[in-house]
Amino acid sequence: MDIRTERFGAFEVDERQIIRFDEGILGFPKSHRYILVPHKGADSPFAWLQSVDESHLAFLLINPAVVKPDYVVQLPESATVSLKLKDVSEGLVLTIVVVPEDPNEMRTNLRAPVVINTRERLGRQVVLEDLSLNIRYRILQDEGQSSVNAGSN
């Protein structure tokens, strides 16, 4: 099928690439179908999650292991059940990136990763219970990286 997108223009998509987000991404309840578009550049850890339902909607994602090698995700039951995952290792875990005006302030949300069951083509944004996980984790490290959480108890 052909899809229209604001970032990538029109392009053809195989139905088998479409990932169903039954709950949508938080704040965007109208989009239930997305595709993953790898970011260009060899070895880029980035990918775009492009909505098939709304052409303007796309999220930049990053492989969190590249940013925080010890990042471990404990999935709540609501996630493993809705994604039909037996274990988090079966899922593809990517985190949403915010690129502000100053790209050195690029950050990613470690508290609410996007988890995808590639076999079943199901996806969900999972809000984790671990309060030490930063909602605004700065990707470009320098000294004095703050570990203060943006979320509250």
Added chain:
Amino acid sequence: MLVLTRKRDQSIIIGDDIEIMVVDLGSNEVRIGISAPRQLSVHRKEVYEAIMAENIAAMQSKAPPEELPLKLKKPADK
């Protein structure tokens, strides 16, 4: 919003599958028990709103500059 008054140990049922119970009452806070189908997520509202705000900021992001190197900490630095 529907507003109901409940005493300790009383419950509210939403639809057929969701139960909300007042487990304990204090002067400044209430402990609430929630029973819901396994696939439903339950979150404190302020966390949910913080995530939503970040998603909106993310949706407005520019593409990462092509040449921006990721100055990542090596695992040894951790």
